[in-house]
Amino acid sequence: MAAKDKGAAPLNDRVSVLVCQGTGCSSSKSERIRLALEEEVKKSHLDNVSVELAGCHGFCQEGPTVIINPEGVFYTHVKPEDATEIVQSHLVQGKPVDRLLYRDPVTKEARATLDKIDFFRKQTRLVLHNCGYINPEKIEDYIAAGGYEALRKALRDMTPEQVIEEVKRSGLRGRGGGGFSAGQKWEVCRRSPGNEKYVICNDRNILEGDPHTLIEGIIIAAYAVGAAEGFISFRTKSPLGFKRMAAAIEQAKEHNFLGKNILGTGFSFELQLRQGMEDFVAGEETALIASIEGERGMPRPKPPYPAQSGLWGKPTIVHNVKTFATVPIIIRNGAKWFAGFGTEKSKGTAIFALTGKVANNGLVEVPLNMTLRELVFGIGGGIPGGKRLKAVHTGGPSGGFLPPSLLDSPVDFDTLETAGSIMGSGAVVVLDEDSCIVDTTKFFLSSTQLDSCGKCVQCRLGLKQMVDIMEDITHGRGQLSDIDLLVELGEAIKAGSLCGLGKTAPNPILTSIKYFREEYIEHIKKAHCSAAVCKGLVKAPCSHTCPAGVDVPRYLRLIAQKRYDDAVAVIRERIPFPSVCGYICIHVCETKCRRRQLDEPIAIRALKRFAADHARKDALPKGKIAPASGKKVAVVGAGPAGLTAAYYLAKLGGHAVTVFEALPEAGGMMLVGIPRYRLPKEILDSEIEEIKKVGVEIKTNTRVDSIDALRAQGFDAVFLGVGAHAGSKMRVTGEESQGVMDCVTFLRDVSLGKEVKIGNRVAVIGGGNAAIDCSRTSLRLGAKDVDIIYRRTRDEMPAAEEEIEEALKEGVKIEYLMAPNKISRQNGHLDLECIRMQLGAEDASGRKRPEPVKGSEFSREYDTVIAAIGQRSDIPNSFGLALNKDGTIRVDPDTLATSRPDTFSGGDVVSGPASVIEAIAAGRQAAVSIDKYLGGKGLLEEKLLPPEEINAQPESDDEPKSEGRPKNPELPLSKRLNSFELVELGLPRAKAIKEAERCLKCDLEKEEE
């Protein structure tokens, strides 16, 4: 970038400094920027530089923006104070100001000029070609850019019928939602009897940067149909846009483009600007006509169509602003040219408002054969924050959700309609995993329901019923039968409504149920909103998202009150491993913490650890052990799932539980998968002691091969929590060579104190937490060079961000876009042949698939290669259980029962490799089922504290600025590499309490709506 831009245009050429003063940038005081630049240019006597007011180019989120032409340098987030630097550094010295340049959302590289910025580069700006580059307040700019040439051509060289023919041949379809052929409408209007005809424009301020394009289009249309009077109904609350349109109309009048005898051709046309009514329904063409007549904005039956009988009963064409604005380029460049863009039935380009969870938000124009994928990932720059795409919603409240599987559909009229959505007025909202489909649907429905004019029974009553049902679903009152009822209602409303509002209002419901039925089922059956959005179900997003439902806000309040014992008791109500989780939990709670919308999420895990570290064990409320039930339960596997199931079955169910563990010690992955520098043994052991204290017997060094044998020993039920302790194969030649090992065996041997020789050079293949654990462990065993080799990029590494950071700090080298090809043993070391990868096409979730680069193989020498690419379970056939295709145990999702009614299972052996907290949650869920199976009520709940007296209020948003999330103090690097000493040292008391106070107490918020 630097090299190209150092060669800035020599200063004796004309330079234009375009300062965007569209509504978006003006909202950030861009006028002050223009004035500051003007002054600075004057002070520096730069006579060849002109500072201009420009309209909106559509990339509002980067505003306020300044474009320097002819280079096309694009400055973003400009402040008035930057004016001096822009003038001095760029215009005088020829050095563009790097810090103001646009940054690529993925690579973070600076992209200095418009032709390098995907947002602009990938658009096809035909209708919008002037927007951002001319001054919308000067008609001269428009004329200099070729404006009103089309009008001249139409009035002087073409008959009205020829104009209509040209528009018909272009294939232009209405851009307001209906998508009807514009040319056909005009023809009907022209042919309708009578001399009094009208044109009406439904303006939503899209052409604020170039109002004359709209005006020219309207005049041409009026000429074609024979209208002498026209109206622009300005239906947006943009005072600036209204002002500019009014001024443009005046200027057009002054230049004889409007009024009597236009351009001396005898054609006369008056155009009136009206502040229109913004109610949604008033955009329907007959309702719009009604509002101009001074009536209530309620739609009228069609036929007769407005082209036959419209305003005051006269033939009228009503078009969206974008439709009229497309006319001048069609007349100027010809129908054939326009029809060269787009698809067979959807010609040309269309303007979309690309918004939501996408890196580049803005107003864009693309040919109608562009796919959703290119729109969202190419122009939009993909989903920020490493989140997954969930759906793309088009058409606003009248449109529908499109799942990722439809990403390769073109954005044209018919494809969208077939999918159940519509193009509508061009709104495109991108939704990610943090968006709730059910909640978004409810939002759209309540919008349309509010705006229903009330005329048609189905729309008026049906939409209200649907909204009520959605309220039930989002508040835990839904029933499964509601889903089909919604579909039935939706179809009835579509069939029985007079106008477009009613006919399309059910689209969000119908598409969301069609493509996302599972989300509805989850809300209804499990009272769970996976995006943690629905306030009626989610008390606090942290505890809602926690697989074990730990009451996070409550224990944070207790920490703030220095009641650490009680805080731990609250945690113990849900999980038997408060300490372990405090040290190593994957803290999904933090990903949904609402505090992140203000500054940073609360350090929930670190606070959990703080409470566990500072609680006095003897002061913890213990709770009661249930009376003996007389039943015996066998648990196979002393990992988090098994030990959790054992704990609750023994303590709250009163059952006699024996845990069988094949390894010499209990703990499962907590012991043999997680290295000691993350989780000290004393911590794990003390929590296992608590489990034994409630009567659980743990038999180590005992492998179980048969469930029948357990039954024969007198056990009434069995829980299998055997985990996934076999490392997956890389499927690479030479994998069996000496020196190649799998991550599970490696970490387990180290944990159990075996001597593991790895030499000096170690390669770890993989990108998850296991790979990081292996790499940091290798360093501690004395390896000097440790490389992690991962086939994708850093952004896609599944390992936790903080773990990656620590590994890099400790000296691990991470190589991206590399994969192993072949291994061979040579001269006492391993020869690892690798191949470079590149990111190819996106898969269904939007992630780019890595593909090998042919011919890029190269070799490296290592002493040890550790495969950390995955884990599998090793389930004896003798268990006789039904398995899934991937080798996991098949269970009923609600009861966790296997194909044997007496045997239940959970944890990694069911889900595949997951986390400790998920295993704990599964263990508890299974304990409830087992208790029921054994004749109990399955009410394995305990309250270790009396109910909370809530004096606290939910936090306001205007609290004093906090210091932000504290950093965890860590063991200095010098101390780390010779030992497995604990790295994370725990928050100091004062910081922890302050952090706990930063919680917004979302659970205390009363729901308003």
Added chain:
Amino acid sequence: MKAECACAATREPPKEMDSRLAGILSLYRGRPDEVIPILQQIQREFGYLPEQAMSQVARFTGVDESKVFGVATFYAQFKLVPTGRNVIKVCRGNACRVRGGARVLKTVEKQLGIKHGESTSDLEYALETVACLGACAVAPAVVVNDETHGNTTPDKIPELIQP
């Protein structure tokens, strides 16, 4: 149970309503299709549509008074009760919503002590939500009187509302 009458007829008309209204009507010709522009101007002048003015508009344009009321009650922008002088509109469109608009609204409501659709008791501020300002790329958006403000966050609200 005693019902309290809250209809507009009990309200006092604004000061010098007749002369101010006459000034507005003098700009029009007295045609039925002028009802909406006239009502818009009356609302700009008085902050709401006084009931006493409506009957004059009906006579002036030749439209039945019931129809004038029908129009006034149909469109969301017309207010039949006095509203705050400074109008704050928080966008409730989907793009604004997805980018944290709900939190912005709550902050404004808290700051002013009213809910959307209401005005402060001193009639200084009125708070509404609007369906879409068309400023989606700078979501969440808020309009204070005639100025649009983009990228609003809760911490920017105090300054925005009482500069």
